[in-house]
Amino acid sequence: MVPDPRFRDGHRVLVTGGAGFVGSHLVDRLLNRGCTVVAVDNFITGSKDNVAHLAEQPLFTLVEADVSEGLPDHHPAVRQRFDAIMHLASPASPTDFTTLPIEILRVGSLATLHLLDRAVADRARFVLASTSEAYGDPLVHPQPETYWGNVNPIGVRSVYDEAKRFSESATMAYHRYRRLDAGIVRIFNTYGPRMRPDDGRAVPTFISQALRGEPITVHGTGAQTRSICYVDDLVTGIVALLDSTETGPINCGTEHELSMRDLAELIVELVGSRSTIDLVSRSSDDPEMRRPDLALARAVLGFQPTVGPQDGLRRTIAYFRQRLS
Ligand code: NAD
DSSP states (O other), rough: OOOOOOSOOOOOOEEETTSSSSHHHHHHHHHHHEEEEEEEEOOSSOGGGGGGTTTTTTTTTEOOOOOGGGOOOTHHHHHHSSEEEEOOOOOOHHHHHHHHHHHHHHHHHHHHHHHHHHHHHHHHHEEEEGGGGGSSSSSSSSSSSTTBBOTTTTTTTTTHHHHHHHHHHHHHHHHHHHHOOOOEEEOOOEEOOOOOOSSSOOHHHHHHHHTTOOEEEEETSSSSEOOOOEHHHHHHHHHHHHHHEEEEEEESSSOOEHHHHHHHHHHHHHHHHOOOOOEOOOTTTSSEEEEOOOOIIIIOOOOOOOOOHHHHHHHHHHHHHHHHH
16 A cells, blocks of 8 residues: 655645746645645746646645745735745746846845744745756766765856755754754756746757747757756655655756757757757856766655656647747
8 A cells, every 4th residue: 555645635835936847846746635735936937827727726825925035924825834845936047047146046045044944933844946056067977965066156157056055055954953854855957848938948948949940059069968857757756855754965857868969959850840950159167967866866765757858858849839839
């Protein structure tokens, strides 16, 4: 018999960034298992459209607020105790690093501290969405959680990398000194429906360009690699961490590593587009390679991604085809 999950019907879960790409899929999964979910989002990079299908769902509440200012306690759904707090709020695309740098620093520092205090007060489990960017431009490949990273602390990407590293540090301090039940997931590149077509990340950019028949803009030589994970697999990993008592940090993603040029060619083929591939200049500190070591996730969470790139990209292309038509 499969045991009941730790968080299920009757449990109240707060998801910051719940109207974002990953957050909205996580909200769906939690609601499907009967949790009451409160999503707090200021829509800076997310959208009400991502949760519009939940308008009639009685277990779901969407609250508009900037979590860097603290939680909007005047809202009755926010005032009630939470069993779990999941902090996903943060702009996350490379474009955001230059357009929203201060907002990223605030949500990765002030908001994290507010939420940690609330989690302690509620005796809630706290889950932090961290990132593979914590490894910076890694000198170890693939990246295990024991690797401390290679981050330029003052580079353009540092607003994101260092904010997440601060969030991890704060989470560990609250775990050690406030006895907080906390888990940190280091998310590697994830893609799927509900990404913004113009958010600057490779998959939505290439798909949008291919669908419009425009040249695919690949940075540098296109030899740099990423391991792309379909969002359903990532959410399975995040929820497994939520249900566990593991602290981590634990990597989550896939080991399917491919070069940006191969990704562009695959997308052109799957879209059936005539787009050419154009090499354009590369942003500074752009990591050369990225692949998670998933041994820990497998061992302690039983995590095993199941959606391959062809299948996941087909589902994502179908979403963008509809959205851009
Ligand atoms: P996203 O931009 O789609 O989602 C982030 C959400 O947070 C948006 O809805 C945004 O409006 C909201 N938000 C941002 N600042 C806020 C604030 N101050 N107050 C309230 N809401 C705020 O990005 P995503 O890809 O869904 O990322 C979700 C989380 O996962 C982020 O923390 C990100 O760092 C992490 N992550 C994502 C990936 C990935 O590949 N998608 C990789 C590594 C880490």
